[in-house]
Amino acid sequence: MHPFELTILGSSSATPASNRNPTAQLLNVDGRFFLIDCGEGTQMQLRRYKIKFQRIDHILISHLHGDHYLGLVGLLQSMHLLGREKELHLYCPKELKEIIDIQNKYSATKLTYSIIYHFTNGETSELLFEDNKLTIHTIILNHRIPCTGFIFREKPGDRKISIEKLEQYEVSIAEIHKLKKGLNGLDNHGKEISNELLTSPPPPTRSYAYCSETCYFEEIIDQIKEVDLLYHEATFLNNMLERAKMTFHSTALQAATIAKKAEVKRLLLGHFSARYPDLDGHLAEAREIFNNTLLAIEGEKISI
Numbered sequence: 275m276h277p278f279e280l281t282i283l284g285s286s287s288a289t290p291a292s293n294r295n296p297t298a299q300l301l302n303v304d305g306r307f308f309l310i311d312c313g314e315g316t317q318m319q320l321r322r323y324k325i326k327f328q329r330i331d332h333i334l335i336s337h338l339h340g341d342h343y344l345g346l347v348g349l350l351q352s353m354h355l356l357g358r359e360k361e362l363h364l365y366c367p368k369e370l371k372e373i374i375d376i377q378n379k380y381s382a383t384k385l386t387y388s389i390i391y392h393f394t395n396g397e398t399s400e401l402l403f404e405d406n407k408l409t410i411h412t413i414i415l416n417h418r419i420p421c422t423g424f425i426f427r428e429k430p431g432d433r434k435i436s437i438e439k440l441e442q443y444e445v446s447i448a449e450i451h452k453l454k455k456g457l458n459g460l461d462n463h464g465k466e467i468s469n470e471l472l473t474s475p476p477p478p479t480r481s482y483a484y485c486s487e488t489c490y491f492e493e494i495i496d497q498i499k500e501v502d503l504l505y506h507e508a509t510f511l512n513n514m515l516e517r518a519k520m521t522f523h524s525t526a527l528q529a530a531t532i533a534k535k536a537e538v539k540r541l542l543l544g545h546f547s548a549r550y551p552d553l554d555g556h557l558a559e560a561r562e563i564f565n566n567t568l569l570a571i572e573g574e575k576i577s578i
């Protein structure tokens with residue numbers, strides 16, 4: 275199967291912690307690179323993990339708190355200095371354009387490439403991206419300022435043809451296109467042959483939901499139901515529930531509760547407060563509710 279793989283570039287909230295950078299992740303879908311959030315230092319992290327900047331054609335920014343985008347201007351600048359010519363697609367709140375424009379204005383920079391903006395809105399989920407293999411929709415989260423998560427879903431692939439079966443049932447190669455799409459084929463005598471006899475199902479589709487910053491918010495459950503991997507912020511442990519509520523963040527226990535109610539396959543925790551030097555507490559607390567939980571650790575790759 276082709277890759278559907280996440281690399282963690284940063285998993286800290288607000289201020290950087292030793293060994294943890296602010297939020298950024300890279301999703302590789304069959305060789306296409308999607309950068310998800312871009313906290314300060316993301317370009318250094320990309321270098322560190324040997325990910326080529328110029329292979330990134332899509333950048334998604336969840337919201338305009340600095341720990342999710344302060345690395346973006348630097349990265350855009352580096353792409354420019356490296357002579358990028360390819361268009362770059364940026365999915366973000368509309369105000370981010372103003373921030374980027376003003377940086378370029380006062381540094382008298384005319385980028386060597388175009389940025390194609392796709393503005394998100396914090397109120398209704400919408401389709402952000404679609405091609406023949408993948409869709410990306412926004413997830414409306416509940417944070418202090420408008421904030422969207424992102425859900426990536428593979429489209430079902432073609433059915434797999436068995437050449438042996440084609441021969442056995444005397445079905446010509448010209449029928450392949452129909453068969454791949456699930457239609458029945460005709461044999462050389464004009465008789466209809468059922469698709470199931472000639473093909474096998476495509477590999478299962480995969481999905482990833484990214485919930486960057488939110489308080490406990492059950493409204494997202496329907497949309498993220500049964501995803502293969504759910505990233506959910508877990509800024510605090512549950513003994514700081516009041517603080518989590520006040521700051522519109524979640525605890526590890528709350529993230530796990532959402533994962534359980536949404537019946538996801540795996541939960542990935544991140545956005546850890548700098549007050550936690552180690553994360554064993556987060557893992558233990560979440561696993562009490564939802565066993566299949568992982569921590570977002572920088573440099574780790576998670577195959578979906």
Ligand SMILES: [Zn+2]
Binds near residue numbers: 487
């Ligand atoms: Zn925030």
